[in-house]
Amino acid sequence: MRKRLLTVVVILVAATALVFSRVIAQDSTKTTTETKTTTTKTTTKTEVAKPAASKFEYVGKDKCKLCHMKDEYSSWLTTAHAKAWEALKPEEQKKDSCVVCHSTGKDAAGVLLTGVQCEACHGPGSAYKTQANMKDKKLAMAAGLTQPTKEVCVKCHNDKSPTFKGFDFDKYSKDPKGMHKIFPKKTVEKKG
Numbered sequence: 471m472r473k474r475l476l477t478v479v480v481i482l483v484a485a486t487a488l489v490f491s492r493v494i495a496q497d498s499t500k501t502t503t504e505t506k507t508t509t510t511k512t513t514t515k516t517e518v519a520k521p522a523a524s525k526f527e528y529v530g531k532d533k534c535k536l537c538h539m540k541d542e543y544s545s546w547l548t549t550a551h552a553k554a555w556e557a558l559k560p561e562e563q564k565k566d567s568c569v570v571c572h573s574t575g576k577d578a579a580g581v582l583l584t585g586v587q588c589e590a591c592h593g594p595g596s597a598y599k600t601q602a603n604m605k606d607k608k609l610a611m612a613a614g615l616t617q618p619t620k621e622v623c624v625k626c627h628n629d630k631s632p633t634f635k636g637f638d639f640d641k642y643s644k645d646p647k648g649m650h651k652i653f654p655k656k657t658v659e660k661k662g
């Protein structure tokens with residue numbers, strides 16, 4: 471009897487969390503406080519954290535640009551990753567077999583995010599992109615921010631690439647042709 475009630479409650483909470491994460495993914499402008507609530511919710515109820523966690527969605531580079539424009543974004547623009555879409559001929563831009571590695575999050579909700587954008591390396595940003603999450607690495611990681619390790623790069627830098635000429639993480643991750651510059655951590659700042 472109690473077990474049954476518990477199951478019902480768990481399902482209800484899970485459904486609510488799911489709906490919340492959807493709403494947040496769609497609404498990108500005024501989510502700071504809402505997201506925070508959801509994050510707390512999902513982390514305290516461990517049962518729910520897992521299914522909700524897989525719901526992180528790709529939001530696209532313009533969202534990151536809002537706060538990272540002057541540094542990482544401008545620097546990224548100068549890299550081959552920012553131009554990876556233009557490297558494909560128009561007919562190749564229609565081929566899934568080329569698009570997978572020359573775009574970001576192929577499964578992004580109905581939108582094709584062209585080029586190797588921020589989220590290709592940092593993970594889908596629907597939940598971590600809020601100011602509160604971003605300022606705290608632990609919170610950001612819990613909300614889907616990933617460490618751009620070698621494993622992330624070799625999803626694309628492998629011999630399935632027709633132009634593959636090997637991949638050396640230590641070398642490539644310092645090569646300005648592919649990597650944006652690293653900027654010292656900013657202190658808390660006001661937008662304006």
Ligand code: HEC
Pocket residue numbers: 529530533534535536537538588589592594595596599600601604605606607610654655656
């Ligand atoms: C509302 C503003 C805002 C948005 C939007 C935003 N960020 Fe951030 N981000 C910050 C702040 C503030 C920091 C912490 C200070 C710093 O390191 O510059 C940060 C830090 C980071 C870090 C370093 C985390 C760490 O501690 O190592 C990464 C990586 C990052 N952001 C990536 C992204 C990506 C990718 C996007 C888009 C999906 C994004 N950010 C969107 C404000 C934002």
Ligand code: HEC
Pocket residue numbers: 531534535538542543544546551586587588589590591592618643648649650651652653654655
């Ligand atoms: C090719 C992969 C890749 C792409 C694309 C990429 N980054 Fe990064 N980013 C990295 C790596 C690698 C680091 C260093 C991580 C470390 O040393 O912990 C990093 C570090 C950062 C940091 C923390 C260091 C700092 O500069 O303050 C921020 C913030 C960041 N990236 C934001 C972005 C944004 C915004 C974009 C898109 C405009 C982006 N990145 C695109 C790989 C990438």
Ligand code: HEC
Pocket residue numbers: 557558559562565567568569570571572625626627628629630631632633634635636
């Ligand atoms: C497995 C991921 C992957 C696939 C699939 C892929 N590419 Fe690429 N592509 C890359 C990577 C990574 C690079 C950077 C060079 C390298 O290390 O291969 C690249 C570079 C390129 C370049 C720039 C060449 C240069 O030397 O600067 C062109 C053009 C290109 N790819 C075309 C294509 C076409 C056309 C297809 C489909 C037939 C395709 N790619 C499929 C990952 C991929």
Ligand code: HEC
Pocket residue numbers: 550551553554555557570571572573574586590591618619620622623624625626627639642643644645646647648649
């Ligand atoms: C989503 C696929 C993808 C991911 C993930 C990715 N790359 Fe790339 N990378 C590419 C493509 C495609 C190109 C070629 C773009 C072009 O030349 O137009 C490229 C080009 C580069 C180049 C320039 C190579 C050259 O000689 O021109 C460097 C350096 C590089 N990547 C480093 C990295 C590192 C380091 C990581 C991981 C932190 C990473 N990449 C993650 C797809 C990816």
